[in-house]
Amino acid sequence: MAQDPSLTAASLIIGDEILNGKTQDTNSHYLAQFLFKLGIELKRVEVVSDDMDAIADSIRRLSNDHDIVFTSGGIGVTHDDISYAAIAKAYQLELKLDNDTYERVQAMLNKRKITQREGYERLATFPHPAQLLRPQQSFLIPVVIVNDNVYILPGIPRLFQLLLESLKPHLQQLSLKKNGKHIIGFSRTDIATQKSEGAIASTLSAIQARYRDIKIGSYPLMGDKDVSVVVSVVGKNNNAVESIAQEIATKIDGWTLVSNSSKNNNAKAHL
Numbered sequence: 250m251a252q253d254p255s256l257t258a259a260s261l262i263i264g265d266e267i268l269n270g271k272t273q274d275t276n277s278h279y280l281a282q283f284l285f286k287l288g289i290e291l292k293r294v295e296v297v298s299d300d301m302d303a304i305a306d307s308i309r310r311l312s313n314d315h316d317i318v319f320t321s322g323g324i325g326v327t328h329d330d331i332s333y334a335a336i337a338k339a340y341q342l343e344l345k346l347d348n349d350t351y352e353r354v355q356a357m358l359n360k361r362k363i364t365q366r367e368g369y370e371r372l373a374t375f376p377h378p379a380q381l382l383r384p385q386q387s388f389l390i391p392v393v394i395v396n397d398n399v400y401i402l403p404g405i406p407r408l409f410q411l412l413l414e415s416l417k418p419h420l421q422q423l424s425l426k427k428n429g430k431h432i433i434g435f436s437r438t439d440i441a442t443q444k445s446e447g448a449i450a451s452t453l454s455a456i457q458a459r460y461r462d463i464k465i466g467s468y469p470l471m472g473d474k475d476v477s478v479v480v481s482v483v484g485k486n487n488n489a490v491e492s493i494a495q496e497i498a499t500k501i502d503g504w505t506l507v508s509n510s511s512k513n514n515n516a517k518a519h520l
Contacts, residue, residue, distance in 0.1 A: 255485075256424055256432075258284055259293040259311040263304060263322035263332055264404060267296050276321040276402075276409045283413055287420060288434040288485060289317070299323060304335035312399050316427070317420075319413070322404030324390070326368035336395050337376035345377035346370060353389050384415035392416065436487040438494035440480040442503035445469075449478065449501045456497060462486065463493055479506065 260280050266272040277294045284291045292315060297303045304323070311318045323332030337344050350373035358366055372390060375381065380394040392412055393401040400416070402409050424432035442449060446469055457465045463484040470476050480503065482494040498504060 255288060255290045256316040256427060258289050258291050258317040258319065259315040260291065261307050261311060261318060261320045262294065262296045263299065263320060265299045268298055275406050276404065279410055280319055280413065286434045287417065288424070288432040289420065299329045299331060301331055301335045301338060304332065305339035308336055308339045308399060312396050316398060318399045320399065320401050321409055324401070324403045326371050330371060332401060333375055333393070336399060336401060340376070340396055342376040342378070342395070344374050347373050347375055347381060350391065357389055382419065384419065388412070433485045435483055435485055436490045437481055437483045438490050439506040440494055440498045440503040441476040441506050442480065442501045443477050444501055446478050452500050453480065453497070456493065460493060463489060
């Protein structure tokens with residue numbers, strides 16, 4: 250998809266509440282947007298239950314197949330918060346209390362005048378050895394990195410987003426180390442057309458066959474009287490993306506969408 254060897258990433262969303270419909274996962278969507286802008290290619294998103302063996306099995310496989318794995322969920326003070334323990338099990342690591350984090354947790358509890366403190370040590374008990382990355386010293390809980398590429402993040406969206414955004418300089422350095430140059434974000438141009446997918450399929454296939462480093466996607470809209478299909482052109486070479494998008498627009502009687510409206514985003518259905 251990219252002209253330079255992009256870092257690849259996977260996401261493991263952990264929690265029974267996602268699988269039984271109690272909670273809607275928004276973290277994978279935020280992660281996808283974040284990595285797209287950063288230029289890291291998200292290749293897989295998986296959801297797994299609060300099961301020790303299932304989490305461990307998924308982590309080992311995803312870590313082996315991708316440069317980076319981001320987890321979401323399973324960090325807390327109750328019995329079902331088992332992400333740290335499951336990931337420790339995946340690599341036969343011990344669990345060890347981190348004194349610095351524990352002191353921060355205790356200070357937080359004191360400030361909030363919380364006296365019932367059973368289970369809070371779980372917030373500071375991490376797989377060991379691991380890298381504890383706290384990009385901002387004000388953070389209560391660090392990003393715990395296991396096996397060099399598994400980044401353990403909380404499931405609460407506000408905290409997930411905060412910690413993820415703080416990792417941007419760190420991830421840029423990873424790309425520099427791998428490729429010897431600074432990371433380049435992806436670009437996207439959307440083309441709208443009133444023609445059906447069937448009418449434009451052969452045209453898109455022929456253009457895609459000519460450009461290995463550009464990805465062309467076709468997304469029909471349901472219930473939109475003005476647009477039948479939106480074609481997305483994605484790549485790291487912005488000039489190439491724009492040129493190919495204009496070629497497509499000419500051949501399918503289309504036009505460039507300046508930005509996707511909320512209406513279009515809600516109506517898209519990839520059949």
